[in-house]
Amino acid sequence: MKLSYTFSCLLLCISLAFGQKKAGYKEQWQFPAPDSSFYVTENQQKELYATEEEMNWFKDAKLGIFVHWGPALLETNVLSWGRNGERPGAGKPANKGIDPDIYDNLYKQFNPVNFDADKWMQQVKDWGAEYIVFTAKHHDGFAFFDAHNTDYTIMHTPYGKDICKELADAAHKAGVKLFWYYSQPDWVHPDNLREKHYENYLPYMKSHIKQLFTEYGKIDGVFWDHLATKYWQWDSYHVLKDMKFWQPGLISNARTGFDWPLADRGDYDTPEQSLGPIDHHRYWEACLTMTDKWLYSPKGPIKSAETILGMLIQVAGNGGNLLLNLGPNGKGEFVAEEAAQARRVGDWIKEYGETLRNTRRGIYVGGDYGASTQAGDTLYIHVLQKFATNTKPVISLPALPVSLKSVQGVTPGYQGFEISDTDLKLYFESEAFSRNIDNIVKLVLTKNPENLERIKTWEAKAIGSENFQIEASSFAKSGNEPEVIYEVEGNIFSEGIHLKSWWQPHQSDQNPALKLHLNKPKPIETVLISENMRSHSVSKFELLSKDQNDKWSTIYTGNYIGEGLRIKLNGNPVYGIQLRILESKYQTQITAFNIYE
Known part of the structure; x- marks a missing residue:
């Protein structure tokens, strides 16, 4: 090493002595490169970007399946x-967890005797997905392939067969695109991010990478997971070039290490447990769990097909994929049960997938109404918004900058449209509209709007909590009071970021309810509700409004909330809004309950 880890630690100590901010836990794992060849210029970074042609299949796909797996499941769900x-x-x-002496030896008991790679690939296709991302090696260092430089592999389990090989062969047969997930940090290797990192660990890692990307046939992508490290610590430029x-x-995803010369790392961004932005400058992929954990979680809350589809449609309409x-x-x-819900997603995609697959985000930015997708001169409006009882389903969008050739309903219930100088209105029949997860309208335009400026559809600002008193039937513990959901800014487009505050009623609460008593009556037009991304649990709820006599009346009843549910009211003045949970399979966790004039 030209600049040893020991010397870099000395430099760190000197900098601390001169009054710089004290290093935290993660800083001890960050140190300089051994020589200048590990650092790159902007032009070198640009060499690594995929071309638009290479990205096209990925952007067309819209849905992928992520698989986190490992011997750890024998003792933990993390x-x-x-x-x-x-x-x-x-x-x-x-600060807690399974003792390493136990955790690191679980592989000796791991024997997935019913594993069938061909069945997995058929399931991926049945679920409507185009690609699979598989954890070839996670942070714990266990390898699902026949790694030649360690015994900590699937080959040394009772199962004893190369699962990556079986998966690759099956994916190629089935026509499913394949990514390897590979964690650069390795928590069991003694030299990883320590003094002999460059001499011992980096060659160990590079051997894995060469094997995974040369010995298993066609591999379509790589999902890195760099944690809090720098790109040069993994020699990311030369590794990716190879x-x-x-x-x-x-x-390649973006997790190739921090501090590249250009802000855009990899070929796409990967927000985690978040739906991401509505107007990001490049393509992205939302990584979400079917349950509350990435690993096998047999008692965890399972998302319904309805909530998954709601997220998929929002993601696709806003320029990303759902993983x-x-x-x-x-x-x-x-x-x-997870597979059954995923199969229901696939059934919907078989019927309506043309409105998502092979499209790009639409000219209408996602908002109150839902989202839009487009392919050439065809624009699809995906109406996810729900309507209160006795409120006619009418969607009003800003006028398009091009004229229409035709408009037709894709899902049942569409009744017609109306155009003015400022608006495009879409009309629906109430009963059919309420049955649909997504009400889709297909517009054929006289011109492809791809290069036209996107149109914002919703400028509304939530009514601030200073305008109402919050009342909850109960809360589970300190930190779960209803006030906490009004004290956060919300989801941020960043890796690993998700809402960490929510109202949760006490488990003994038989009638959970959250009430907003307005200081003075306001014409509420929209109510937005979200559950914790890790716990989509509510299976029946109702929304109520309060009149001047303090009487509560039901204005909407639904069977799921999920992420970003918007309910349209008639705009009449109300004195309060109440969310009442009628049925919840698991722990109710509400991250958003916002009202808009």
């Missing part, structure tokens, strides 16, 4: 992070 050991590269130390030579057309994670069990099978 992959890697459930290990109570040192965490090189992480931002915080472990990988793109071995696998022409390979695409939905399912955690197989110890026998190598997907949980039956």
Whole structure:
């Protein structure tokens, strides 16, 4: 090493002595490169970007399946992070979990006897997905492939077969695109991010990468997971350059290490447990879990097909893919109820997938109404908004800058449209509209709007909490009071960011309710409700409004909330709004309950 880890630590100590901010846990894992060849210029970084042609299939796909799996499931439902050991590269130390002596030996019992790679690929296709991302190696260092430089692999389990090989062969047969997830940090290797990192660990990692991307046929992409490290610590430039030579057309996510010269790392961004932005400057992929965990979680809350589809439509309409994670069990099978909900998603995609697949985000920016997608001169309006009882379903959007050739309903219930100088109105029949998860209208335009400026559809600002008193039937504990959901700014487009505050009623509460008593009557037009992304739990709820006599009346009843549910009211003045939870399969966790004039 030309600049040793020991010397970099000395430099760090000197900088601290001169009054700089004290280093935190993650800073101990960050140190300079051994020589200047590990650092790159902007032009070198640009060499690594995939072309638009190489990205097209990915942008067309819209739905992928993520699989987190490992021997850890024999003792915990938290992959890697459930290990109570040192965490090189992480931002915080472990303070609980499975003792390393136990965790690191679970592979000796791991025997997924029912694993069937061909069945997995058929399921991926049945679920409407185009690609799969599989955890070849997570932070805990266990390898699902026949790694030649360690015994901590699937080959040394009772199962004893190369699962990556089986998956690759099956994916190629089925025509499913394949990504390897590979964690650069390794929490069991003694030299990872330590003094002999460059001499010992980096060659160890590079051996894995070469094997995974040269010995398993066509691999379409790589999902890195760099944690709190720098790009040069993994020699990311040279590694990616080699990988793109071995696998022409390979695409890479953004987690290649921080501090590249250009802000856009990799080929696309990967917000986690968040739906991401509505108008981001480049393509992205929302990584979401089917349950509350990435690993097998047999008692966790399972998202319904309705909530998954709501998220998929919002993501596709706002310029991204949905990467939905399912955690197989110890026998190598997907949980039956998770697979059943995913199959329902696939059934919907078979019927309406043309409105999502092979499209790009539409000229209408996502908002109160839902989202839009487009392909050439065809624009699809996806109406996700629901309407209160006795409120006619009418969607009003700003006028388009081009004229229409034709307008037709894709889903049942569409009745017609009306155009003025300022508005495009879409009319629906109430009963059919309320049955649809997504009410879709197809507009054929006289001109492809791809290069036209996108149109904002919703400028509304939520009424601030200073305008109402908050009342909850109960709350589980300190930190779950209803006030907390009005004290956060909301989701941020960033890796690993999700809302961490929510109202949760006490488990003994038989009639959970959240009330907003307005200081003075206001003409409420929209109510927005969201559940914690990890716990879509509500299976029946009602929305009520309060009149001047303090009487509450039901104005909407629904069977799911999910993420970003908008309910349109008639705009009459009300004195309060109430959310009442009637049925919830798991713990109710409400992250948003906002009202708009």
